[in-house]
Amino acid sequence: MTSAVPAPDLAATTLRLIDVPSESRSEAEIVGLVRELMPGSPTYDDGEVLLYGEGPIVLAGHVDTVPAQGNVPGRIADGAVHGLGASDMKAGVAVMVELARAGVPARYLFFTREEVPVSDSPLPGLFATGMLADAELAVVLEPTDNDLHAGCLGNLQARVTFHGESAHSARPWTGVNAIHELVRGLQPLVALAPEDVELDGLVFREVVSAVRVGGGIAANVVPASAWVDLNARFVRPGMEEQLRALLPDGELEVIAESPSAPPALGNPHVARLRELVPSVKPKQAWTPVAQFAEQGIDAINYGPGATAYAHRVDEQVPIANLEQCYEVLRVFLTD
Structure with a gap:
């Protein structure tokens, strides 16, 4: 695949997100940066959750991170973007931002407080509005090494x-x-x-x-x-x-x-995505796909982050992962 967006743009966007600290419950600045980067105005904005765009597919990503370990600010070196949240999951957020800026049709959902107990999640406020009731699939850009991770524990x-x-x-x-x-x-x-x-x-x-x-x-x-x-x-x-x-x-x-979430492999949109990403694994962890599943919305994990580096002091994401994820989702959403 040939990336439609040059790797430096994706890497630079990821780095810009990394350089704004956003430990859980302290995300106001990063929410402001997402507003600045995204084209147009959100259809929903309560200060914790931002929703943009329209269509049957939702791309979802959290903007918060675990506490810093001396790994902010970030840097670009050795073919990777390094720093707090690089893999989990500012790389995924960067891909979402660049897809939106390129006009790729989808609903783009950014939210806070994912790295804390689910009882603190702001997503129920959005779900209560019914604005996602007609969504046919949510792709959560958690770190998966560009494999599909179905369901969750x-x-x-x-x-x-x-x-x-x-x-x-x-x-x-x-x-x-x-x-x-x-x-x-x-x-x-x-x-x-x-x-x-x-x-x-x-x-x-x-x-x-x-x-x-x-x-x-x-x-x-x-x-x-x-x-x-x-x-x-x-x-x-x-x-x-x-x-x-x-x-x-x-x-x-x-x-x-x-809660856990089922794999949702029978969803027709997932079947199309599997044509682009044949590697499917079980998600041996919890992710917000469970929150979508509770609402009757099929969801799957797919993102550029490197699972082996999530939450580590040397957290990083290969730039090649950013390019691949961007191009897969661009094709998936436009074909």
Whole structure:
């Protein structure tokens, strides 16, 4: 494929976006830059969500990033754009901007607060207007290395607390050590193997991980309580119930839950896109395709970002990825 937009334009736009810090909940400046770069006026603008254009296909991208790690400002070197958010997902946003500036027909959706719990997402406000009710497909430009990533895993965060009885650490037999109870209670989790689940010929892997642990108040006190934070990734419903059954000796509290999304490979627009992008993989992570799926809108992940570099201190995106993604979407949206 020959890119219709020179790589320096795509790279320069990506770099310009990188150089505007936009950690989640601090995105006002980057939203202003998107307004400046996009042609025309938005059809929806509440300060957190911008929607432009018309048509059956929605291109969607978030403008926020994880916290900086000394990787702002960015730079262009060695055939790549480097810096915070380069892959996740200012590269995708840059492709969207340049497609819009070239007059490629689509709806262009930019939004904030994606790198935080889904309960903080501003997208429900847009969905409530019904302005996307007639959308036939959403392409979310999350980093996929220019492969199609179908569906996504659900994401459940929970805290499990184990209780005991405090005592002097010199006489532990007079109490019940909650940390010891936690260690014993977590044995079923330690023995739990990942479980593969096939949907539409794609294999997703359901997993549960202990990600943080705490307990105790002093070195000479047998602790009366101890807790562990769990992160579960799933495609089937009922993960909360599975965790309660797995760890019956603990008290489980769900902190946050984001739904999974089906692959949507039967969508006719996805079938056309697959002619341009034959490589299809399951999305072994959560993305906003789940929010579109909840609204009855088929969605798929496709973007230029390099998955191996997302959220890293050396985050980067190859310029060739930008060119390829731009040209694929240009052909997809205009043919």
